[in-house]
Structures are given as structure tokens and as C-alpha cells.
Amino acid sequence: MGLLSDVRFESGSKDLLPGDLFVLYTDGVVEAHNYDGMEFSRDRLLAVVASHSEVSAEDLTRTIYSSVVDFSGKDRLEDDLTVVVLKAVSNTSD
Numbered sequence: 001m002g003l004l005s006d007v008r009f010e011s012g013s014k015d016l017l018p019g020d021l022f023v024l025y026t027d028g029v030v031e032a033h034n035y036d037g038m039e040f041s042r043d044r045l046l047a048v049v050a051s052h053s054e055v056s057a058e059d060l061t062r063t064i065y066s067s068v069v070d071f072s073g074k075d076r077l078e079d080d081l082t083v084v085v086l087k088a089v090s091n092t093s094d
Helices: 041-051 057-072
Strands: 021-025 083-087
Touching: 021 041, 021 057, 041 057, 057 083
Parallel strands: none
Antiparallel strands: 021 083
């Protein structure tokens, strides 16, 4: 997901178990500011994910977005906000 041609990235793999979450986000999520100048922060993002880990990936994405917008208290965010949530599900078709 990088746009710079001169940056090296490592690759790897990880097996996910049913219920595991993988959340990708841009800096606009954690760096969103409220009127007091406080950032939404990685800790707040982790708290939102932890408290809504049982919902669908789609609902979690919506919850993260609305949490950032509500926190900022602004009609328009200062930066882009991108969130991708992957949730591993069990294969029940045996």
C-alpha cells in the first residue's frame, strides 16, 4: 500500500484463527485532532477495536470511522481516513 518507489518493504505471512482481526489504517485515523489539539491516538483505536471485536468487519469499520469523527468534533477531517478490517471466520462447510 506504499506509493514510494525507493522504499523497501518486508513481506511475510501469518495464519489467522477464527475471530482474529487484522486492521489496516492510515495516519489520518490516529492523528485526527479534536478541538483541544489531542490526537485520536493508537490507544483509542485499540480500545475501539477491543470493545467491538465481536461485530462484523463491516460494522467495525463503520464504528472506527464514526469514533474518529465524533472524537474530532468537526464536520470535516484534516486528513484522509482509510480503514480496512479483515476478520477471520471459520469454514463451516465441511
